[in-house]
Amino acid sequence: xxxxxxxxxxxxxxxxxxxxDAQEESRYRALIDEFRxxxxxxxxxxxxxxxxxxxxxxxxxxxLTDDHLSDDEIRTYLQERYGDFVLYDPPFKPATWAxxxxxxxxxxxxxxxxxxxxxxxxxxxxSESETExxxxxxxxx
Amino acid sequence: xxRTGLFIPLGVFLLIIIIGYAxxxxxxxxxxxxxxxxxxxxxxxxxxxxxxxxHVDRxxxxxxPVLVNVWATWCPTCKAEHxxxxxxxxxxxxxxxxxxxxxDERLALKWLADYxxxxxxTMQDLDGSLGVELGVYGAPExxxxxxxxxxxxxxxxxxxxxxxxxxxxxxLAALVASEPVQPGG
Numbered sequence: 022x023x024x025x026x027x028x029x030x031x032x033x034x035x036x037x038x039x040x041x042d043a044q045e046e047s048r049y050r051a052l053i054d055e056f057r058x059x060x061x062x063x064x065x066x067x068x069x070x071x072x073x074x075x076x077x078x079x080x081x082x083x084x085l086t087d088d089h090l091s092d093d094e095i096r097t098y099l100q101e102r103y104g105d106f107v108l109y110d111p112p113f114k115p116a117t118w119a120x121x122x123x124x125x126x127x128x129x130x131x132x133x134x135x136x137x138x139x140x141x142x143x144x145x146x147x148s149e150s151e152t153e154x155x156x157x158x159x160x161x162x
Numbered sequence: 163x164x165r166t167g168l169f170i171p172l173g174v175f176l177l178i179i180i181i182g183y184a185x186x187x188x189x190x191x192x193x194x195x196x197x198x199x200x201x202x203x204x205x206x207x208x209x210x211x212x213x214x215x216x217h218v219d220r221x222x223x224x225x226x227p228v229l230v231n232v233w234a235t236w237c238p239t240c241k242a243e244h245x246x247x248x249x250x251x252x253x254x255x256x257x258x259x260x261x262x263x264x265x266d267e268r269l270a271l272k273w274l275a276d277y278x279x280x281x282x283x284t285m286q287d288l289d290g291s292l293g294v295e296l297g298v299y300g301a302p303e304x305x306x307x308x309x310x311x312x313x314x315x316x317x318x319x320x321x322x323x324x325x326x327x328x329x330x331x332x333x334l335a336a337l338v339a340s341e342p343v344q345p346g347g
Contacts, residue, residue, distance in 0.1 A: 059299035072264070073299045076290045102297040104197035 036075070038082050045085065052081050052095060056107045065109075196305075196316035197297055203230070203311045204295045211262045211284040212271050218285060223311055227337045228257045229330070230305040231281070231321075232293065234265040235273045237301040243320040244277050250326055251280035256334055260284035263293050263301050306330060308337050 040046040053067040058074040066074050066081070077099070084090045084098060099107045111117045147155065198204075207219045223230065231247060233240040251258055260281035262270045267286065274284070287293055296305070299318075306315040315333050317325060 059297075072290070073293075076294055080291070080294050101197055102294065103299070104297070 036078055036082075038086075040086065048092060049082060049085055052085070052092060053078050055096075055109065056081070056099060057109050059103050059107060196313070196318075198305070198313045199316060201313060203305065203307055203313055206292050206295055208285045208287060208292055211260070211267065211286045214267075214286065218283065220311060222283070223259060223307055224309060226257060226309050227314075227334055228259055228282075228307050230259050230261060230296075230307065232261040232263045232287075232296070232298050232301050232303045234263045234301045235269040236265065239320045240302045241277075243302050243322070244280070246321050246323060246326060247280040248278050249323075250321075250330075254331070254334070255338075256330075257282050261287055261292060261296075263287050263298065264290045306333060 038049070040049065050067070054065055056066045056077065058064045058066050058069040058071055058077070060071045060073045061069050064074075066077050081095060081099075084095050090098065096108065105111050105117075111120060113121050203220060203223060205220050207217050210216045210218060229250075231243075233243070247258060250256060258280050260283070262284050264287065267288075270284075270286075274281075285292070290298075296303070302320055304317045304321055305313050308314055314337065315329065317329065321330065
């Protein structure tokens with residue numbers, strides 16, 4: 022997240038697009054912030070200077086202003102062409118089960134370990150002679 | 163029993179090594195899986211390179227297997243790939259169709275005149291919009307289609323002799339074997 026944020030303000034190329042109203046513009050900004058540039062691995066569309074990112078920004082702009090697609094339709098459009106990769110938020114499907122379920126698994130494992138540790142029987146009380154020895158040792162100091 | 167517990171950190175360590183190895187070395191993060199694999203090549207209409215009055219569409223790719231190769235003169239890897247495409251065109255029956263991607267028409271025509279033209283025909287994609295339909299994110303990229311226009315295989319990066327022999331030729335052979343024999347073909 023830090024990397025993405027940094028890239029956004031560091032590069033932030035400027036396209037001169039005009040919008041019908043402020044709401045349309047903010048939708049556009051949100052969408053290009055959301056999609057990942059296919060060429061640059063860890064930058065979103067809005068933060069990249071790569072030609073492909075420029076093309077995709079233009080495509081998003083046209084889908085939004087000329088074709089009047091909804092945000093979800095634009096997401097589907099890009100996903101159908103560039104795969105899950107362009108969505109930073111990977112969908113839940115067999116290939117990503119491990120990715121999504123691993124945190125749940127870790128919670129279960131740590132819960133199990135914690136239970137084991139807590140349930141361990143407390144240390145046995147000292148015998149009389151041990152108590153005597155401890156007292157002597159402590160008194161010496 | 164206590165002793166075996168000592169090996170748990172070692173096990174965790176080994177697990178991290180294995181996952182890290184798999185994650186960082188077995189898959190190349192620059193090779194995105196194509197969303198088009200197993201799907202129909204998208205509809206399009208584009209002009210031909212050097213003949214912008216003539217337009218071609220998806221139907222021009224149907225009938226027999228075809229390799230659609232996205233290239234540009236500004237792409238150094240495309241130059242490296244060009245000789246292999248010439249070689250494939252000479253030795254095999256595979257039809258190769260070019261997509262000249264975001265390029266200068268004059269330079270592209272000169273390139274084909276200078277280095278040879280392995281393409282059945284070349285489509286012109288001046289602004290990269292066909293590229294977006296195909297999910298292209300860098301040239302060269304190549305798509306192997308069957309006779310019905312379904313994408314069988316996608317290659318991002320250059321086609322070299324190894325890719326031809328190990329990836330493309332076997333798939334092409336399987337396609338040809340499964341297609342009905344066409345008269346004169």
